[in-house]
Amino acid sequence: MKEKLIFTAYQKEIERTSSKKIGLLCPYTVEELIDAAGFTPVRLIPHEPNMRYADAYLPGTLCSYLRYVVDLSIAGELKGFRGLVINHSCDGARRTLDIFNTYMPDISTFFVDTPKKIDPYAVSYFKKELEKLKVYLQEISGVEITDLALAASIARYNENRRLLQEMYDMRANNPGAMNAQELLRVLDLNSTGPKQTTNKMLSDLLSARGPEKNGKRVFVSGNIFDTLPLLEYIEGCGGAVVGDDFCFGGRYFPVAVAENEAPLDALARRYLSRVPCGRMINFSERIDYIIEAAQKTMSAGVIYTSLKFCDNFLVDFPLFRERLDRLDIPSLFLESEYFSLRSGQVRTRVEAFLERL
Amino acid sequence: MGLKEKAKDILLNRPDPKKISRGALVTMLQTFLQPARCFGTRSEKRFSLAAYRHGSKFFKGGRSVFTSLFTPVEIIYAFELLPFPLEPLGALAASFGISTQLLQETEKRWLSSDFCSFHRAFLGACTLGLLPRPLFLMATSHACDGTMKSFSHVAHLVSKPLFFIDVPYGDQREAVEYAAVQVQESVSEIESITGRKLREDLLAKSFGYSNKMTALLSKMQDARKASPPVVYGSETLNLLMVWAMFAGSRVGVRILESYNNEIEARLKRGFQGVAAGKRVLWLHLRPYFSGSIMSMLEEEFRAVIVAEEVNTPVEEYLDVSNPWESIARKLLSRIWSGSIENRLKNIGRIIESHGIDGVVHFSHWGCRQSNGAVRMIRDTVAGYGIPFIELDGDCVDPRNYSEGQYRTRIEAFFEIMERR
Numbered sequence: 001m002k003e004k005l006i007f008t009a010y011q012k013e014i015e016r017t018s019s020k021k022i023g024l025l026c027p028y029t030v031e032e033l034i035d036a037a038g039f040t041p042v043r044l045i046p047h048e049p050n051m052r053y054a055d056a057y058l059p060g061t062l063c064s065y066l067r068y069v070v071d072l073s074i075a076g077e078l079k080g081f082r083g084l085v086i087n088h089s090c091d092g093a094r095r096t097l098d099i100f101n102t103y104m105p106d107i108s109t110f111f112v113d114t115p116k117k118i119d120p121y122a123v124s125y126f127k128k129e130l131e132k133l134k135v136y137l138q139e140i141s142g143v144e145i146t147d148l149a150l151a152a153s154i155a156r157y158n159e160n161r162r163l164l165q166e167m168y169d170m171r172a173n174n175p176g177a178m179n180a181q182e183l184l185r186v187l188d189l190n191s192t193g194p195k196q197t198t199n200k201m202l203s204d205l206l207s208a209r210g211p212e213k214n215g216k217r218v219f220v221s222g223n224i225f226d227t228l229p230l231l232e233y234i235e236g237c238g239g240a241v242v243g244d245d246f247c248f249g250g251r252y253f254p255v256a257v258a259e260n261e262a263p264l265d266a267l268a269r270r271y272l273s274r275v276p277c278g279r280m281i282n283f284s285e286r287i288d289y290i291i292e293a294a295q296k297t298m299s300a301g302v303i304y305t306s307l308k309f310c311d312n313f314l315v316d317f318p319l320f321r322e323r324l325d326r327l328d329i330p331s332l333f334l335e336s337e338y339f340s341l342r343s344g345q346v347r348t349r350v351e352a353f354l355e356r357l
Numbered sequence: 358m359g360l361k362e363k364a365k366d367i368l369l370n371r372p373d374p375k376k377i378s379r380g381a382l383v384t385m386l387q388t389f390l391q392p393a394r395c396f397g398t399r400s401e402k403r404f405s406l407a408a409y410r411h412g413s414k415f416f417k418g419g420r421s422v423f424t425s426l427f428t429p430v431e432i433i434y435a436f437e438l439l440p441f442p443l444e445p446l447g448a449l450a451a452s453f454g455i456s457t458q459l460l461q462e463t464e465k466r467w468l469s470s471d472f473c474s475f476h477r478a479f480l481g482a483c484t485l486g487l488l489p490r491p492l493f494l495m496a497t498s499h500a501c502d503g504t505m506k507s508f509s510h511v512a513h514l515v516s517k518p519l520f521f522i523d524v525p526y527g528d529q530r531e532a533v534e535y536a537a538v539q540v541q542e543s544v545s546e547i548e549s550i551t552g553r554k555l556r557e558d559l560l561a562k563s564f565g566y567s568n569k570m571t572a573l574l575s576k577m578q579d580a581r582k583a584s585p586p587v588v589y590g591s592e593t594l595n596l597l598m599v600w601a602m603f604a605g606s607r608v609g610v611r612i613l614e615s616y617n618n619e620i621e622a623r624l625k626r627g628f629q630g631v632a633a634g635k636r637v638l639w640l641h642l643r644p645y646f647s648g649s650i651m652s653m654l655e656e657e658f659r660a661v662i663v664a665e666e667v668n669t670p671v672e673e674y675l676d677v678s679n680p681w682e683s684i685a686r687k688l689l690s691r692i693w694s695g696s697i698e699n700r701l702k703n704i705g706r707i708i709e710s711h712g713i714d715g716v717v718h719f720s721h722w723g724c725r726q727s728n729g730a731v732r733m734i735r736d737t738v739a740g741y742g743i744p745f746i747e748l749d750g751d752c753v754d755p756r757n758y759s760e761g762q763y764r765t766r767i768e769a770f771f772e773i774m775e776r777r
Contacts (some may be wrong), residue, residue: 059720059728061471074530087528091502095729098697102733113526114537116498118503121542125535208656281505283515309725314469315506319513321467333467 006208010201014193018042020141025069025096025226026089027247028114028277030130030267032257035195036145036153037137043191043248044069049339057099063092063309064338065224070099073107083108083140085133090279090312107342110136116281118272127268134264150263156195161253163202164190168243168250170206172297175240176213178205180231183241183249191248215240216357219294221320222246222305223278225311229342230305230334233350239357244296245290251275254289256280274302278312287320294329300357301330303350308335330356400615401592404599415441416491423511424601425496425504427691428522429540429684431605431675433495435560438549440599441491443511447478447753451645456753459485473723474753476507483514493550494519495543497622500693501726520546526696528689536685544681559679563605564675564683570604573613574670580620581663582711586636587623590662591651594643597667606614634659634775638707640666640718640734641727646755650748650763654717658771664711667693669703697730701737702769715744715774724750743777746770 018040022057024031031041046068053066053074072078084107086097098107098211111196112129115122134145167186170177186205190198216239220227231241245251255274257268275289276282294302306313317333324331332353334346406666415421421439424430427663430440430544450456455608459481464470466484468477482488496508505521512519544555574596581588593616603609639662643651654660672692676683691698707713716738720728731747739747746766751757 057732061722062725062729091726092729094526095697095726098733099729102697102736113532115525116523117521117539121535121538122523125531128531164758248700278506279502281509281523283506283509309471311472311502311506311723311725315472315503315510317465317469318463320512335469 001246005183006201007189010036010189010193010197010204013197013201014189017194017197019194021080022137023081023084024086025066025093026087027252027274028089028271029085029112030133030271031178032150032153032157032263032267033130033133033137033145035151036083037141038136038143039137039141040194041085042081042193043193044072044078045188046072046338048072048075051056057103058095058162059328061309062095063090065307066096068338070096073100075102079283081107083110083114083136084111085234087112088114089277090310092309097294108140111165115272116279117277118280118282123265123268123272127264129260130264130268134280135145138139147263149350151259154257154263154266155258157197158256159199160190160195160202160260163206164253166206167202170209172242174210174212175215175217175242177210180209180241181228184228184231187246189330191252213240216301216354217297218301218354218357219290219297219299219302220244220246220305221290221302223307223310224248225305225307225336225338225341227305227341230346230350233347234303234354237351237354239350239354242299243293244285245275245293250293251277251286251289277315283312283316284319287316287323291323291327291329299329301332301353303332303334303353305334305336305341308337343351368736372616390550397682398619398668400612400619402763403615404493404595405614408598408602410440411602411608412438412537414439415487419490419522421489423491423494423496423515423517424510425508426597427497427499427524427688427693428495428601429497429604430601430687431560431563431684432540432547432555434566434605435555435563436551436553437559438492438551440602441467441488441555442598443479443508444475445601446482448594448595448598448645450478450482451753451755452647454646456646457605457756460754469650471723473501473503473507473719473721474751476503476564476723478753480507480510480514481653483511486517490515490650491517493517493547495522495547496520497522497523497688499688499691501724502600518546518550524688524691524694525692528686528695532689533682537681539694540684541681561677564677565678566610568603568674569610570600570613571670572618573610573670574668575615575672577617577620578664578668578670580617580624583624584636584712585628585752586661586663586774587620587656588663590637590665591655593668594639594651594662594665597642610728629733633772634661635714636661636712638662638664638666638704638711638713638716640704640716641724642721643669644718644750644752644755644758646753646758650760650767651765653760653767658767660715660771662717664707664713666700666703669707693726697733700730701733704737705732705741708738708743713743715746715770716743716776717770718747719752720749722749722754744770 020039021042022034022039023044024041054071057070058067097111097178115126168320218239257270276286414564419439421441422433424442426444433440456478459478462481463477464749494512496504522539525535599612668700673687673690692703735745
């Protein structure tokens with residue numbers, strides 16, 4: 001299959017073109033700055049379902065994604081990284097930073113305080129945080145981040161956002177254009193490779209249209225965990241995933257950075273006014289966004305998923321459900337640990353949900 | 358049906374708004390006036406009665422504001438409004454024995470049972486319409502993510518605005534400025550909603566009371582260094598609520614004066630009430646329902662909680678000539694803000710100053726920020742060569758409480774302390 005060849009080729013191309021890596025955990029990380037310093041921003045993605053070491057450091061009632069990040073690090077899998085940028089995404093992120101600083105002093109970390117509000121005071125404060133991040137990146141790279149380099153990086157990222165939007169539109173029009181496994185592969189590669197390379201990959205994929213496919217159209221909302229089993233169950237039951245709002249998926253690319261403003265001002269404004277995460281004070285706009293996207297993609301139902309112990313997402317579900325019920329949109333709620341969606345119970349619930357649609 | 362059952366019935370089974378205030382008052386009255394340990398001392402009596410009067414005003418329809426645990430309520434008092442902190446409601450509900458019903462109400466409405474039960478309890482109360490509607494809500498982002506989430510939901514349920522202070526991570530200049538401008542903005546919003554300007558004389562008065570309370574708490578905590586101890590921890594663990602409810606009021610000053618007077622009197626005349634057992638530092642909060650581990654610890658095992666980190670005085674004084682910045686500095690000085698370093702340093706200071714023999718951390722099920730720090734706390738305590746125990750449980754939800762398990766663990770903890 002053509003896509004598989006593209007993925008293999010681009011995996012190699014990403015490895016070839018990646019420079020020194022900076023790890024990141026959250027889509028509020030301003031990747032343009034990291035890129036402009038000559039680093040490759042790389043989202044940390046756990047691949048090993050066995051939790052080997054993290055239980056000794058963080059409790060089981062904390063986000064399993066963050067626990068896996070700690071696990072990766074203790075297992076020595078971050079050795080190729082020059083540093084780690086951690087945002088003030090949530091309480092769990094704050095404690096993860098503490099664990100890194102206390103027990104893994106060899107790993108260079110930088111913490112970016114990220115306001116929960118989006119007013120001009122918050123933007124101004126966030127800009128100051130970005131100035132500090134810029135200084136840190138310059139120090140560890142030995143490269144000056146010029147306005148020119150930052151503007152070029154912003155343009156690359158905006159192009160990436162545009163291409164991802166096009167890809168999501170393509171899938172909404174024809175879910176057969178790219179199956180769930182391919183979609184998640186693209187998102188993984190896109191969030192771990194240099195954008196020069198992943199932009200080429202996205203362009204190639206957009207020209208490689210798959211067969212026409214129809215099915216019960218489903219929108220999946222979620223945060224940051226391994227959703228592949230869920231998407232496969234939906235497709236296996238004759239459904240079609242026509243949209244999502246995953247952290248590094250459908251919620252990653254909307255809203256471009258203004259290219260006609262001072263770069264740091266534009267970045268601060270864009271990152272705070274992107275489609276909000278549950279951590280933001282305007283979190284209800286995420287609910288508006290999902291409902292609008294579900295309606296635009298003519299979804300027959302919405303599956304709301306969340307990592308267990310993620311207060312920022314779990315607490316939104318009652319409000320979300322209330323809104324969907326009012327609009328007569330069927331919904332299914334699933335919460336899971338990072339790797340726990342592959343289960344007979346989830347499959348049965350998905351089957352029953354699709355039968356309802 | 359007994360008085361308490363009737364009140365529960367009115368509150369939970371038939372939530373008729375006309376009867377709710379009466380039902381809640383009956384329950385509060387019955388709870389506060391029962392001849393229990395809470396009336397064991399004059400200072401506790403003063404606190405309980407003040408809380409009762411505060412609750413009465415609230416339920417009788419006083420111009421109230423829903424606040425979070427660390428909201429600068431001095432501002433609310435300066436506007437002559439009534440702060441009503443929501444988190445303590447979970448504790449109160451647990452001590453009434455009605456928290457389970459409130460929590461079940463939220464579970465029926467799809468709220469995850471992994472979310473903090475303090476927040477779920479007041480969300481349950483608001484969902485049932487048990488609380489009179491406030492003028493507005495005012496909350497800060499510490500100590501946890503749950504505060505913003507639950508207060509936003511309550512604001513939605515009661516259709517009132519939320520003024521939210523996003524407390525920054527560090528304490529650098531820009532962080533102080535960001536917090537200060539938010540405080541100032543909140544004041545402008547309150548002026549607009551109440552239709553009256555903030556009076557500087559009332560703010561000065563409120564700041565004066567708050568500063569006096571800070572000094573009194575520091576004095577009290579100093580006195581608790583005494584050996585043998587003069588106060589039970591179960592007498593003082595609730596003092597956090599004094600701050601949440603009364604910071605910036607004359608009542609708050611009187612309560613803390615009363616505690617100080619009592620301690621001074623005990624120091625002068627000698628006090629036999631507290632056994633000279635092991636000296637324990639209590640970290641985080643405690644279970645509030647009856648039959649909890651507090652009595653086991655202090656009465657059965659004869660240990661004395663001589664310090665609680667939740668009552669650490671914030672030695673930042675409010676300054677009416679620079680009001681917003683001084684409030685901002687106080688907000689940023691809370692040990693729950695920012696890096697875990699702040700909390701670890703505080704724990705170390707208390708261990709050294711209070712002659713601590715052992716440290717207990719109560720890991721409340723839904724608390725990510727505190728439980729996520731346990732490994733670092735354990736290692737810090739180990740550095741002082743004293744034992745540490747983590748007790749897992751829930752402060753509000755009694756459904757999974759198992760006394761036997763706690764007993765076994767506390768026994769083991771005491772054996773280790775005894776062997777030292």
